[in-house]
Amino acid sequence: MRIGVLTAGGDCPGLNAVIRSVVHRALTGHGDEVVGFEDGFRGLLEGHLRALDLDAVSGILARGGTILGSSRLERARLSEAAKNCAELSRRYGLDALIPIGGEGTLTAARLLSDAGMPVVGVPKTIDNDISATDRTFGFDTAVTVATEAMDRLKTTAESHQRVMVVEVMGRHAGWIALESGMAAGAHGICLPERPFDPADLVKMVEERFDRGKKFAVVCVAEGAHPAEGTMDYKKGEIDVYGHERFAGIGNRLAVELEKRLGKEARPVILGHIQRGGTPTAYDRVLATRFGWHAVEAVHRGDYGKMTALRGTDVVMVPLADAITTLKRVPEERMDEAESVY
Amino acid sequence: MRIGVLTAGGDCPGLNAVIRSVVHRALTGHGDEVVGFEDGFRGLLEGHLRALDLDAVSGILARGGTILGSSRLERARLSEAAKNCAELSRRYGLDALIPIGGEGTLTAARLLSDAGMPVVGVPKTIDNDISATDRTFGFDTAVTVATEAMDRLKTTAESHQRVMVVEVMGRHAGWIALESGMAAGAHGICLPERPFDPADLVKMVEERFDRGKKFAVVCVAEGAHPAEGTMDYKKGEIDVYGHERFAGIGNRLAVELEKRLGKEARPVILGHIQRGGTPTAYDRVLATRFGWHAVEAVHRGDYGKMTALRGTDVVMVPLADAITTLKRVPEERMDEAESVY
Amino acid sequence: MRIGVLTAGGDCPGLNAVIRSVVHRALTGHGDEVVGFEDGFRGLLEGHLRALDLDAVSGILARGGTILGSSRLERARLSEAAKNCAELSRRYGLDALIPIGGEGTLTAARLLSDAGMPVVGVPKTIDNDISATDRTFGFDTAVTVATEAMDRLKTTAESHQRVMVVEVMGRHAGWIALESGMAAGAHGICLPERPFDPADLVKMVEERFDRGKKFAVVCVAEGAHPAEGTMDYKKGEIDVYGHERFAGIGNRLAVELEKRLGKEARPVILGHIQRGGTPTAYDRVLATRFGWHAVEAVHRGDYGKMTALRGTDVVMVPLADAITTLKRVPEERMDEAESVY
Amino acid sequence: MRIGVLTAGGDCPGLNAVIRSVVHRALTGHGDEVVGFEDGFRGLLEGHLRALDLDAVSGILARGGTILGSSRLERARLSEAAKNCAELSRRYGLDALIPIGGEGTLTAARLLSDAGMPVVGVPKTIDNDISATDRTFGFDTAVTVATEAMDRLKTTAESHQRVMVVEVMGRHAGWIALESGMAAGAHGICLPERPFDPADLVKMVEERFDRGKKFAVVCVAEGAHPAEGTMDYKKGEIDVYGHERFAGIGNRLAVELEKRLGKEARPVILGHIQRGGTPTAYDRVLATRFGWHAVEAVHRGDYGKMTALRGTDVVMVPLADAITTLKRVPEERMDEAESVY
Numbered sequence A, B, C, D: 001m002r003i004g005v006l007t008a009g010g011d012c013p014g015l016n017a018v019i020r021s022v023v024h025r026a027l028t029g030h031g032d033e034v035v036g037f038e039d040g041f042r043g044l045l046e047g048h049l050r051a052l053d054l055d056a057v058s059g060i061l062a063r064g065g066t067i068l069g070s071s072r073l074e075r076a077r078l079s080e081a082a083k084n085c086a087e088l089s090r091r092y093g094l095d096a097l098i099p100i101g102g103e104g105t106l107t108a109a110r111l112l113s114d115a116g117m118p119v120v121g122v123p124k125t126i127d128n129d130i131s132a133t134d135r136t137f138g139f140d141t142a143v144t145v146a147t148e149a150m151d152r153l154k155t156t157a158e159s160h161q162r163v164m165v166v167e168v169m170g171r172h173a174g175w176i177a178l179e180s181g182m183a184a185g186a187h188g189i190c191l192p193e194r195p196f197d198p199a200d201l202v203k204m205v206e207e208r209f210d211r212g213k214k215f216a217v218v219c220v221a222e223g224a225h226p227a228e229g230t231m232d233y234k235k236g237e238i239d240v241y242g243h244e245r246f247a248g249i250g251n252r253l254a255v256e257l258e259k260r261l262g263k264e265a266r267p268v269i270l271g272h273i274q275r276g277g278t279p280t281a282y283d284r285v286l287a288t289r290f291g292w293h294a295v296e297a298v299h300r301g302d303y304g305k306m307t308a309l310r311g312t313d314v315v316m317v318p319l320a321d322a323i324t325t326l327k328r329v330p331e332e333r334m335d336e337a338e339s340v341y
Helices: A015-030 A043-045 A075-083 A085-093 A103-114 A137-159 A175-182 A198-210 A247-262 A271-275 A281-301 A331-338 B013-032 B039-047 B076-082 B085-092 B103-114 B137-161 B176-182 B198-210 B249-261 B273-274 B283-299 B330-339 C015-030 C041-046 C075-083 C085-092 C103-114 C139-160 C175-185 C198-210 C249-261 C271-275 C279-300 C331-338 D014-029 D042-048 D075-083 D084-090 D102-114 D139-160 D177-186 D198-210 D250-260 D272-275 D281-299 D330-340
Strands: A002-007 A033-037 A049-051 A096-101 A122-125 A163-168 A188-190 A216-221 A265-269 A307-310 A313-318 B003-008 B033-037 B048-050 B094-099 B118-123 B163-168 B187-188 B216-221 B265-269 B305-311 B313-318 C002-007 C035-036 C050-051 C096-101 C120-123 C163-168 C188-190 C217-219 C266-270 C305-310 C311-316 D002-007 D033-037 D049-052 D096-101 D120-123 D163-168 D188-190 D216-221 D265-269 D305-310 D313-318
Touching: A002 A043, A015 A033, A015 A096, A015 A281, A015 A307, A015 B265, A033 A043, A033 D002, A043 B305, A043 C002, A075 A085, A075 A271, A096 A103, A103 A216, A103 A331, A122 A281, A137 A163, A137 A216, A137 A281, A137 C271, A163 A175, A163 A247, A163 A313, A163 B216, A175 A188, A175 A216, A175 A331, A175 B283, A188 A331, A198 A216, A198 A247, A216 A247, A247 A265, A265 A331, A265 C266, A265 C271, A271 C139, A271 C266, A281 A307, A281 A313, A281 B137, A281 B176, A281 B330, A307 C249, A313 C041, B003 B013, B013 B094, B033 B039, B033 B094, B039 B076, B039 D014, B076 B085, B076 B103, B076 C139, B076 D042, B094 B103, B094 B283, B094 B305, B094 C279, B094 C305, B103 B118, B103 D120, B103 D313, B118 B283, B137 B163, B137 B176, B137 B216, B137 B273, B137 B283, B137 C096, B137 D272, B163 B176, B163 B249, B176 B187, B176 B305, B187 B265, B187 B330, B187 D120, B198 B216, B216 B249, B265 D265, B265 D272, B273 D265, B283 B305, B283 B313, B305 C188, B305 C249, C002 C015, C002 C041, C015 C035, C015 C096, C015 C279, C075 C085, C075 C103, C096 C103, C096 C279, C103 C120, C120 C279, C139 C163, C139 C175, C139 C217, C139 C271, C139 C279, C139 D281, C163 C175, C175 C188, C175 C217, C175 C331, C175 D281, C188 C198, C198 C217, C198 C249, C198 D102, C217 C249, C249 C266, C279 C311, C279 D139, C279 D177, C279 D330, C305 D084, C331 D281, D002 D014, D002 D042, D014 D033, D014 D096, D014 D281, D033 D042, D042 D075, D075 D084, D096 D102, D102 D120, D120 D281, D139 D163, D139 D177, D139 D216, D139 D281, D163 D177, D163 D250, D177 D188, D177 D216, D188 D330, D198 D216, D198 D250, D281 D305, D281 D313, D305 D330
Parallel strands: A002 A033, A002 A096, A096 A122, A122 A307, A163 A216, A163 A265, A188 A216, B003 B033, B003 B094, B094 B118, B118 B305, B163 B216, B163 B265, B187 B216, C002 C035, C002 C096, C096 C120, C120 C305, C163 C217, C163 C266, C188 C217, D002 D033, D002 D096, D096 D120, D120 D305, D163 D216, D163 D265, D188 D216
Antiparallel strands: A033 A049, A307 A313, B033 B048, B305 B313, C035 C050, C305 C311, D033 D049, D305 D313
């Protein structure tokens, strides 16, 4: 068979591990050919592709980024293309396509699949918010980076009797904040799923200082926001330089806490550090397994589906299931995290 | 309530995270008292215990080892003790006991439970070979350490056109070898579950050299062994200094490959580095969740059980289930790993 | 002898290693007594001190922060105190004082020394800008943290064809930016020592894109600033929230480059992550040596001096020399760094 | 100019950083051409070389190993070659050669230089035992890896009341053992420079156990050996499998301590992990500076020399000076290390 592979959407540690695994399994296990499209769906539409042999994927397992490049999806152009996707497959001699990407990519994958292209998707998001799979690769790396940063910040906060507000990724779901906050022992965790009251954070900090613990670390997801009426904050507010970012919740919350507490509070915005660089061992294994199972699904003709982790197994789930609901942090997980600071 | 906690068996990153979580949840969530027994069951039998308050567990989340100490179980003494465990509970005013440990500890926990003591176990093994739970804490840390070591060894092997044989932990189950081998892109993986033929490794190395890849890394579990008749090797053989260790499979396999290949092959025995030090973020989260759920189980009176991960949930399973069968690497997982080198 | 030790000023990885080394050398090597003053000079003035024996410093070598706490210096109170520092020494039975700190602390140390107190200083700054010593501990850790962050950012920048502007510490001297920028292979490095022209950065980025390298990383010290007339920027400008920080050079430069290049440019402000957490091996060794030599200087009566690294030797230099001139990055070091992007 | 570069001898983190820096400086700073010889001097003798442009060295700064490959020196062939090295230079159109390597390589470099070839050497050894330079790149990485391993081992040793014997590299000089032992807080450090008496280690361990510290870590250089008559040990002894390694000092000392102490003592042989993988920030900076200065020396016609670090400066020293005496750990450094356990 001749299998195409592409990566689309934001950077995510483990993309290269999937590509490598697809190539290894297809070539070594089945004697297939694999071609890689460059810069996501754009490569597919514009005909930028190259053959991927064992040498092409040598040494990429531990490397961040994607050797194929990526780009944001232009939905309109893709819909157009879907109409004659039979022609697309013919043009490249493709028997199947394995797109690796997040919600947008998987929606596109479904569009192509519905139009008749043999597609097997591989889900990717550092946010871990795809409901059809227990975990996505990239997430463990993001949590690890955020945890290491907070480990470092704790000693500095302690030496200076300070509050640190650490903003981590997570626009719609707070998984990174939840798990890195738990792993680092953050004293407050603010998630998009549960609007927070700054007064609770103030109370927590004051109780800690009363106990003789003269510092605190608050971990806040970029998508977290105060409960109605508890703090003067408008999401997406534009700052004086025309940039929303400098007025993000991390910076704003630090200012607010400093004002209310009368103690130093400093923001740290981790930003893109969380999504780059070498993947953790966990993410390399998961990405490798996803690649392997995607090729197996192709050979079984199990199209219109994507790989998913369920317990310890990698299974195939319909693309439709992947993109209907966002996986948000459930109440119980928030309760678990609350009791430990 | 007054809850006892103890750690028994080998070192495992995450033990302190469990202890901390038990104390936090019990004190903050329920207003309980917690006492820690020192050096495992020995502390219980000999009355070495101390109260654990929030300060006692401050700063231990990221620390390896166990603040309570550990010791190997003396089965006979414990059986003796089980007979009058009502007396033991009374002596310390215990309402429940949370023992954290591996197979031996959980067997002991069951013994006490059967004898009437209110017990909730927390499973612990870096080997990940307890069948009732998807994962155990400590395992991810061990895999991470082994992966980082192999990442480093690959460049050295490559520069010198050498074969590296890396021995990792795993006496009865090959999980660490499987996952670290996959994560590091080892070219051969030898597990206790599937006796290997050195000739296959020789063939793999030679094919790699033929392809112009002038090095190879073989990851071997300490419990792996050659298939009958394929290599002169007797497990547990004693070397000239009276130590089995120096004649372990890692050292022996390197000697064998060097002889057969006529190329340098060097053994690296990772040993205890894998089981010490700060736990990964993954293990800290899992350990913290296990501690939280153990306390909840105590408060529900859900005794004779242990915490377990199933998918994304922490559930309670009977202690009996935990210790009947060893969780070994299934065929499919080995197949996944084989195709990627 | 009875030796006092204190830490003052900002957090710096290696402080605990110095304290530990002072205690070990004084107790084990000389049979001295050591007391630690809490929260810097405040502890000295207000009588907050505690005996430090071997157990008190057990396990702190690898820990960030300072077990003694720190505080900013209140110069006026100290000058007052210096007048009767003989009385201070008598009150605590002190034979010598070892203050560990940065420029302010060393100035204070000199004040006390001039007033007759037997003082041996230990220099500390992550900025590496004390001219009397080749290196200070804490610096290597800060460079390492910044380098690892840029390593991660490079793959993300590459996948998205983006410019990343990374702001690192260094208000008056650009050592951290210089060495982390070199170590990470940043494509532009902006230091306080050499005002930059944004047009040069624009040119560099465009040349890289022309060469097919579709990303760039710029490493900028927090104290760097554009050359007169090259960019609309006023250091210390206050943003709409009353915080200078959000209008720092990192954020501002990213906005500027994005505007001029017509490409995405994202700021990452590393902030306090650089000064917390476990010290690197290099910093632990240097800190340990400084502590050892400070005790030896006390026993030789070599007062009014501080420890300094010169080549491979630790030597004693007059406190006066330490604080007269700031060690800035020399021209040649900037030339070395420029040629490698 | 047309400059040749090659790497010879054992693997060492930072080799690629030197190559990259040579290429960058030569091409960007001087408009030179650079060619790389493959597999060390063998490439020079047999004509295996390739042009190195900016793309050829893209992305290698942080990578371990050497993109040029390496090989052990065949002294006889090289002496032969030296006789007509003018012919060699002519054949490749070489204006200068920059060999990067250890003692053997620098000796060879001198041979070629004496025979009239324009040579500038760059010293390389993870052992840090070249007397003409304060430090060599690769050393900091080796110390860092060994320190991290001992950090991990300490918690495991503590939990099990055990002695750990960690063998690190250093055949003739004990720098890695000295600095990693100090950085990790090892309780005993054994160097080639000072034969040890096992009885001293036994005493140290017993004193620690008496103080309630129920574990100890001993860091031993592979070239360390017991003082005459203190222990039954013969260096280079062959074990039953014909391998000296398994009877190395680390394994033997663990056996000896276990026997004398009646407590568990476990050996950990770090081996090749120390010399592979990504270099530390320190090593990347030093390697980059060495490459830059080597090119400058070429352009000044400053031949027959090698780069060296002296304090904070990179200077040129005669090749002859580099290879006359081994830099061993001086008494004072051993004293510093002894006082801290």
